[in-house]
Amino acid sequence: MADEFDVIVIGAGPAGENVIERAVRGGLSAAIVEDRLAGGECAYWACVPSKALLRPVDLAGEVSRVPGLSLGPIDAAAVLARRDETVSHFDDSGQVRWIEGVPAEFFRGRGRIDGPKRVVVSGEDGGERVLTARQAVVLATGSTAVVPPVPGLAEADPWTSHEVTATDAIPERLAVIGGGVVACEMAQAMHGLGARQTTVLVRGGRLLGRMEPFAGDLLAESFAEAGIDVRTHTDVTRVERPEPGGKVTVHLAEGPPLEADELLVATGRRPATRDLGLGTVGLKDGDYVEVDDSMRATGVSEGWLYAVGDVNGRALLTHMGKYQARICGDVIAARARGDELSRMRDLADGYGAPQVVFTDPQICAVGRTEAAARQAGFRVRVVEYDLASVTGAYLMGDGYRGRANAVVDEDRKVLLGVTFAGPGTADLLHSASIAVTAEVPIDRLWHAVPSFPTVSEVWLRLLEAYGL
Ligand SMILES: Cc1cc2nc3c(=O)[nH]c(=O)nc-3n(C[C@H](O)[C@H](O)[C@H](O)COP(=O)(O)OP(=O)(O)OC[C@H]3O[C@@H](n4cnc5c(N)ncnc54)[C@H](O)[C@@H]3O)c2cc1C
Numbered sequence: 001m002a003d004e005f006d007v008i009v010i011g012a013g014p015a016g017e018n019v020i021e022r023a024v025r026g027g028l029s030a031a032i033v034e035d036r037l038a039g040g041e042c043a044y045w046a047c048v049p050s051k052a053l054l055r056p057v058d059l060a061g062e063v064s065r066v067p068g069l070s071l072g073p074i075d076a077a078a079v080l081a082r083r084d085e086t087v088s089h090f091d092d093s094g095q096v097r098w099i100e101g102v103p104a105e106f107f108r109g110r111g112r113i114d115g116p117k118r119v120v121v122s123g124e125d126g127g128e129r130v131l132t133a134r135q136a137v138v139l140a141t142g143s144t145a146v147v148p149p150v151p152g153l154a155e156a157d158p159w160t161s162h163e164v165t166a167t168d169a170i171p172e173r174l175a176v177i178g179g180g181v182v183a184c185e186m187a188q189a190m191h192g193l194g195a196r197q198t199t200v201l202v203r204g205g206r207l208l209g210r211m212e213p214f215a216g217d218l219l220a221e222s223f224a225e226a227g228i229d230v231r232t233h234t235d236v237t238r239v240e241r242p243e244p245g246g247k248v249t250v251h252l253a254e255g256p257p258l259e260a261d262e263l264l265v266a267t268g269r270r271p272a273t274r275d276l277g278l279g280t281v282g283l284k285d286g287d288y289v290e291v292d293d294s295m296r297a298t299g300v301s302e303g304w305l306y307a308v309g310d311v312n313g314r315a316l317l318t319h320m321g322k323y324q325a326r327i328c329g330d331v332i333a334a335r336a337r338g339d340e341l342s343r344m345r346d347l348a349d350g351y352g353a354p355q356v357v358f359t360d361p362q363i364c365a366v367g368r369t370e371a372a373a374r375q376a377g378f379r380v381r382v383v384e385y386d387l388a389s390v391t392g393a394y395l396m397g398d399g400y401r402g403r404a405n406a407v408v409d410e411d412r413k414v415l416l417g418v419t420f421a422g423p424g425t426a427d428l429l430h431s432a433s434i435a436v437t438a439e440v441p442i443d444r445l446w447h448a449v450p451s452f453p454t455v456s457e458v459w460l461r462l463l464e465a466y467g468l
């Protein structure tokens, strides 16, 4: 195996893998280093298993709204078995074969930067290998869960996203700290799969605090109906777990302590940049790696270091990491040819990344919320519509509940943001992403006729609510 490559990528998650594919397509040689499983967090402990756990819960919600259909209890063991299939039983051989077929060289081991364009790979056998890059080194090491410094919390060995997505058993009583995406998705999955008592402890005033307020409110209503206890404005002050794996007691700033069989911490992420040798090139270990719109690290003057995916902190989403990776691979190949390829730049992040929260109801958003748009100085008008009044949504089942809004830039008459909250809206989001990112004028959008009777008729209703 050679020790010199045009491009060396550290981290074989979705972002890293897409960099090598594009760089090789651009005529370069590439190597990729991975210390756990090729495919990354996304494939084994995040997107894929979490969605496998949520799918039956989502479907059960759908079935329960259609008279004439009935559903027995969910067989959690069968769901967990299917989850195991979706993560290939933690076997990455298929993924490694894909990498080799790119073709790129795969190195199993921990990568670390050791000065400009040098990467040291420490293997499991304790051996070290030095790789050098002719063109670029790309960091694609992702992120890890944050465990806040609450007394007793770390010692209680709580679940993070890793343990909850890989669990072999559903806890009877689950306490969740956090009100963001992981907390909401996993609270609903565990509850739907059989947890008897699920309590979500939210520090702020509502679930999904970064999204439109109506989205978190609708989700909280759905949680309350399902028997999930959401406690807002709740601070955890101390945690006790005398026996490893035993009962957990969560002390709160107000009210009696909460007892649970398991505790999930879902309070955000930190970049996986510790012990990565960033100090050898003038950056700081532990920080997000700041990049420009071509994914080049701004803090390294010679311009050979790039960072894509969660590690650059731009948008902690798989599809955004892969988008950045396509840009990065193309840019590196172009620069190697002496071309700047200026059309390949991150434009999407500036508009606001699309995101689907796979709960029931689904919460889907792209672009800016009303509050974010106003804060950024736009002159906006917001239109809202009750999704239940759309025939396509009404036909999906009794008691359909949902809401949508669009944030209109009053000066340019284009959309700055769109949010849909309701069952069956996930695949509707891309229409909004196109409208927002392509800055389609709303009087042109009016001519994009939604099919009857689909949920997408909400587009017409929103434009009518605007006055078109
Ligand atoms: C529970 C959960 C559910 C999620 N669901 C979704 C979803 O539905 N949709 C969505 O878009 N996003 C989702 N996300 C976010 C998504 O998982 C991340 O945005 C995505 O995984 C980031 O991809 P990445 O390639 O940057 O990093 P990762 O997927 O984290 O991959 C990084 C890889 O680098 C490796 N690595 C790290 N350091 C080194 C080193 N020094 N040497 C060698 N290898 C190293 C790691 O082992 C890992 O394999 C979810 C996250 C969580 C936690």
Ligand SMILES: NC(=O)c1ccc[n+]([C@@H]2O[C@H](COP(=O)([O-])OP(=O)(O)OC[C@H]3O[C@@H](n4cnc5c(N)ncnc54)[C@H](O)[C@@H]3O)[C@@H](O)[C@H]2O)c1
Pocket (backbone or CB within 6 Å): 148, 177, 178, 179, 180, 181, 182, 183, 185, 202, 203, 204, 208, 209, 266, 267, 268, 269, 316, 317, 355, 356, 357, 358
């Ligand atoms: N479907 C999806 O797209 C999906 C699913 C899961 C995760 N993700 C991505 O993964 C990332 C991580 O998700 P997450 O839910 O961990 O983070 P998050 O940033 O979405 O939510 C973190 C939550 O924890 C709370 N919090 C932070 N510090 C706290 C503390 N000390 N005590 C109590 N509460 C605290 C915050 O107020 C917030 O409610 C997100 O950025 C998200 O984009 C995406």
